[in-house]
Amino acid sequence: MKKYIAVLLVLASFxxxxxxxxxxxxVTTIGRNEIEQSFGNVQAxxxxxxxxxxxxxxxIGGAAMMASATDEAEFTAExxxxxxxxxxxxxxxxxxDLVWGNYYRGIRKVNQFLVxxxxxxLDPWKLDPSPSAQAVYQTNLDAIKRWNYExxxxxxxxxxxxxxxxxxxxxxxxxxxxxxxxxxxKRNTLxxxxxxxxxxxxxxxxILPLTASTLPYTAANDLGRITxxxxxxxxxxxxLYAASDLFNTPTWAGxxxxxxxxxxxxxxxxxxxxxxxxxxKAVIDAAGLPTLGAYKSLFNTFNNAEIIFTRRNxxxxxxxxxxxxxxxxxxxxxNTPSQDLVDAYxxxxxxxxxxxxxxxxxxxxxxxxxxRDPRLxxxxxxxxxxxxxxxxxxxxxxxxxxGKPIINxxxxxxxxxxxxxxxxxxxxxxxxxxxxxxxxxxxxxxNYAEALNEWNPGNADIKLFVDRVRxxxxxxxxxxxxxxxxxxxxxxxRNEKRVEFAFEDHRxxxxxRWMQGPQYFGKPLTGVDITRNADDSFxxxxxxxxxxxxxxxxxxxxxxxxxxxxxxxxxxNPLW
Numbered sequence: 001m002k003k004y005i006a007v008l009l010v011l012a013s014f015x016x017x018x019x020x021x022x023x024x025x026x027v028t029t030i031g032r033n034e035i036e037q038s039f040g041n042v043q044a045x046x047x048x049x050x051x052x053x054x055x056x057x058x059x060i061g062g063a064a065m066m067a068s069a070t071d072e073a074e075f076t077a078e079x080x081x082x083x084x085x086x087x088x089x090x091x092x093x094x095x096x097d098l099v100w101g102n103y104y105r106g107i108r109k110v111n112q113f114l115v116x117x118x119x120x121x122l123d124p125w126k127l128d129p130s131p132s133a134q135a136v137y138q139t140n141l142d143a144i145k146r147w148n149y150e151x152x153x154x155x156x157x158x159x160x161x162x163x164x165x166x167x168x169x170x171x172x173x174x175x176x177x178x179x180x181x182x183x184x185x186k187r188n189t190l191x192x193x194x195x196x197x198x199x200x201x202x203x204x205x206x207i208l209p210l211t212a213s214t215l216p217y218t219a220a221n222d223l224g225r226i227t228x229x230x231x232x233x234x235x236x237x238x239x240l241y242a243a244s245d246l247f248n249t250p251t252w253a254g255x256x257x258x259x260x261x262x263x264x265x266x267x268x269x270x271x272x273x274x275x276x277x278x279x280x281k282a283v284i285d286a287a288g289l290p291t292l293g294a295y296k297s298l299f300n301t302f303n304n305a306e307i308i309f310t311r312r313n314x315x316x317x318x319x320x321x322x323x324x325x326x327x328x329x330x331x332x333x334x335n336t337p338s339q340d341l342v343d344a345y346x347x348x349x350x351x352x353x354x355x356x357x358x359x360x361x362x363x364x365x366x367x368x369x370x371x372r373d374p375r376l377x378x379x380x381x382x383x384x385x386x387x388x389x390x391x392x393x394x395x396x397x398x399x400x401x402x403g404k405p406i407i408n409x410x411x412x413x414x415x416x417x418x419x420x421x422x423x424x425x426x427x428x429x430x431x432x433x434x435x436x437x438x439x440x441x442x443x444x445x446x447n448y449a450e451a452l453n454e455w456n457p458g459n460a461d462i463k464l465f466v467d468r469v470r471x472x473x474x475x476x477x478x479x480x481x482x483x484x485x486x487x488x489x490x491x492x493x494r495n496e497k498r499v500e501f502a503f504e505d506h507r508x509x510x511x512x513r514w515m516q517g518p519q520y521f522g523k524p525l526t527g528v529d530i531t532r533n534a535d536d537s538f539x540x541x542x543x544x545x546x547x548x549x550x551x552x553x554x555x556x557x558x559x560x561x562x563x564x565x566x567x568x569x570x571x572x573n574p575l576w
Contacts (some may be wrong), residue, residue, distance in 0.1 A: 052106035076333035088549030092558035156200035201235035243272035244513035253574035280448035292472035326399035381415035412527030455485035523552035
């Protein structure tokens with residue numbers, strides 16, 4: 001049997017070239033019956049589908065995060081492929097985030113898995129009349145049913161990851177034969193894709209346990225598995241995107257002949273925003289209001305009440321190596337936060353008032369990190385603050401141990417703290433667990449507030465749920481002021497998302513769905529130059545780090561050229 005398991009794993013991971021990604025697999029009869037009849041082996045197939053969820057901490061080239069393709073950060077190494085996003089030198093042949101084939105591989109695995117679960121041989125328990133055997137039989141039946149809905153959720157998740165990149169994509173939801181004529185496969189409309197994904201979420205939510213601690217799940221054994229809350233949360237995210245500007249404003253595409261691929265049908269925008277707010281409220285009503293605990297430690301665990309859906313990673317120290325300051329042993333600088341991001345963190349005046357940071361205020365400019373939103377310090381290493389093991393103050397000033405002109409020193413004047421396990425001693429090769437969180441409750445609260453503000457401005461729940469994020473344990477920022485206009489609240493919610501989810505792969509997509517690409521991604525990225533004065537004080541001067549490029553076509557990815565070459569029914573996205 002071990003031989004057959006090995007064969008199965010090879011088949012499950014087999015990938016054809018770029019022209020053969022749409023639901024194609026290598027077919028063999030070796031061990032297939034034995035594999036599909038085994039309860040344990042089919043469960044292993046499900047685990048293989050979970051493995052298709054990417055790790056955003058080591059995303060591009062094993063080092064760059066998507067944050068470094070936004071105004072959040074600059075990746076220090078010029079040779080990393082992420083730089084193509086920033087220079088505008090990406091296209092249908094060369095895309096730093098070429099995931100079309102990866103997600104269709106995951107979809108193919110789900111389609112085959114749903115066939116396999118119907119072939120599991122449960123006769124050893126079914127035909128045994130003893131109460132113990134019958135109990136096992138029923139438990140296994142229930143497990144198989146759950147597995148199917150876990151897999152269907154994952155397929156929906158993979159499809160949404162494609163949709164937010166490409167718009168409408170081909171919906172392939174059966175295991176296709178190798179002799180299928182793939183050249184005739186066409187893209188489904190954006191609306192069809194949204195409807196399919198949300199329907200799958202609804203179906204999964206009816207069957208799956210509420211949380212990882214809801215029987216028959218147990219927190220000890222099932223952390224990371226799909227739950228009802230995860231299904232409802234994905235629906236919330238999908239409907240928020242479906243209501244947002246990008247998927248409702250096809251004029252950006254310059255007369256594109258197939259607007260149904262990139263835009264929802266003309267209709268009642270208010271109804272879409274209401275559907276998005278209702279979906280977020282459904283998560284809140286089902287889950288209650290879990291405590292939002294300590295912010296920084298959240299990203300080094302997978303067992304936290306705030307987490308809805310996460311990729312659980314094994315122990316390592318690669319993230320610390322990639323992102324520790326250059327002056328620390330084995331540190332490579334990596335994803336370095338921008339001044340644009342730092343400026344987004346508010347200044348706390350007192351318990352009731354916070355204001356925007358302003359470089360034109362001489363007091364703020366002289367001491368730019370004083371009294372800032374605590375999430376700044378939890379997420380970003382600023383000059384002369386303690387970091388690492390053994391700990392020392394980071395010297396980001398020109399001539400310091402971690403600053404210019406050292407090769408590969410931060411170009412922005414900052415280093416990344418979020419996700420770092422600072423207790424690790426890299427020289428001793430200490431390792432720790434990192435969690436790539438895909439969904440957590442603050443997103444749901446802010447999704448609810450954002451959607452509600454668009455169709456029912458002034459509703460008391462808007463401020464209530466934004467404040468719930470701002471006033472969480474250890475952050476304790478002042479509540480939003482009362483009486484904000486709809487436009488003012490919109491900007492406050494957007495900024496709250498920016499700082500709360502920095503480096504969590506929201507910004508790249510939020511700016512696109514808000515259609516603010518030129519405003520934020522098409523202008524120079526900024527950092528800070530730091531000079532150490534004779535009295536050991538510091539002078540901070542904002543500077544341009546690099547020019548950035550954003551054209552309207554970049555609101556969506558181009559369909560990979562390899563797919564267009566073989567799939568004559570596919571249509572390229574606008575302006576590419």
